[in-house]
Amino acid sequence: MLAELRARLPDRVSTAKAVRLQHANALTWHAPEPPDAVAYATSIDDVVAVVRTCAAHRLPLVAFGTGTSLEGQVNAPAGGICLDLSRMNRVLAVRPDDMDCTVEAGVTRLQLNADLRDRGLFFPVDPGADASLGGMAATRASGTNAVRYGTMRENVLALTAVLADGRVIRTGGRARKSAAGYDLARLLVGSEGTLGIIVDLTLRLHGIPEAIAAARCPFRTLAGACATAIGAIQSGLPLARVELLDEVQIRATNRHSGLDLPETPTLFVEFHGSPAGVEEQAETFRGLAEDNDLLAFDWTRDAEERSRLWKARNDAAWASLSLRPAAKVVATDVCVPLSRLAECVLASKADLAARGLLGMVVGHVGDGNFHVAVLFDPADRDESARVKGFCADLALRAIAMDGTCTGEHGIGQGKVEYLAAEFGDALDTMRDLKRALDPLGILNPGKILPPARATGLGALS
Secondary structure (H helix, E strand, O other), rough: OOHHHHHOOOOOOOOOOOHHHHHHOOOOOOOOOOOOEEEEEOOOHHHHHHHHHHHHHHHOEEEEOOOOOOOOOOOOOOOOOOEEEOEEEEEEEEEOOOOOOEEEOOEEEEEEHHHHHHHOEEOOOOOOOOHHHHHHHOOOOOOOOHHHHHHHHHEEEEEEEEEEOOEEEOOOOOOOOOOOOOOOOOOHOOOOOOEEEEEEEEEOEEEEOOEEEEEEEEEHHHEHHHHHHHHHOOOOOOEEEEEEEEEHHHHHHHHHHHOOOOOOOEEEEEEEOOOOHHHHHHHHHHHHHOOEEOOOOEOOOOOHHHHHHHHHOOOOOOOHHHHOOOOOEEEEEEEOHHHHHHHHHHHHHHHHHHHHOOEEEEEHHHHHHEEEEEEEEEHHHHHHHHHHHHHHHHHHHHHHHHHHHHHHOOOOOOOOHHHHHHOOOOOHHHHHHHHOOOOOOOOHHHHHHHHOOOOOOEEEE
16 A cells, blocks of 8 residues: 555655654644654645545545644544645635635645735734644634634635545635535535545635734733623724733743733734724724723834734743643633623633642633633643543533634544534534545544544555
């Protein structure tokens, strides 16, 4: 079987241990489970060849972009082949008049935005990491700009995917809306490589705003910060970003980035529009915040200052480790209706304290999504059990509030057990879809849906 792959992809199939480990989960507490071999695709034909070979031999196949997912999506629990798409990294077309583009799956978001900058356009979905756009679509990524510009679900117009039997499908054209047929693009966006392998995408683009301003707003209480974010959204204020960092995260950020911010719950906010519009938005937001125990309102239009502020926000995950350098971090997320946001955040903070855990909250609070990073010693069984208990209760708390166990990290391996609580009998329909599109169960087995007791998958030889 390896000989078949090597004949089709000369010098692009590796069984080296270091390469295989590089393509297993490495960012969170899920144990790395490397594939048996890694194949590098440079074209759709390569992807088709690998998929058909794996189907013929009933081998597991895991697609890989940049490996930045957080719930073990790129692990290979049943071994098999990892298909690395990072070399499929061409921007195929940019159409400024239509404000869209078509890219191969391995193009990263920073690469695309560098290409677009001189055209006055940008792609807004920003999960923090410089992830591949194919991977971002596969995990239905979101990020700091989602409150205004939406997630990958809203920004993928169409895509090309290779199905489990090697067929290539295109899910639509470039029209901004369509009432034709089933919405296959939305089915594949968020499927985490379990229904097909995304090989290219047509994306919605946006004009770079005439003016951008950012503000840092420390509050006396966490409740006040949440109430301000909720009030701003309910009042129709067109915020581009509104991010919450609790006092623990601010302490970590100060230590990591050499800052001297007040160690109190803080909102980082960004406004887009005309110069006059941005100033009006900032003043309206300040008024809302002052009604909720705002301590200060520091805002700027300076690009360098804004970059410094958002770098501190995007480095939050690495900053958290500064509070306990030898620890491992568990990063988890949930999303709830806006009206339940403050309640869910405060209950989760209380749960951390009750369990004696060091954790911090970072939230895309404009859409009810927040993350909790918990530091722990994996060698300490008691502490590990407390962390697992916290994560389980957080997910179930969000579901009980009519929310979801994940707003953007996805299910992967880490949140499989919560899908039944969230979807009930609809989980059977998901299984039906999986069987229809991947009857052999070769595409990213063990992710999203619990694995079958006997996979029937073959062994690499």
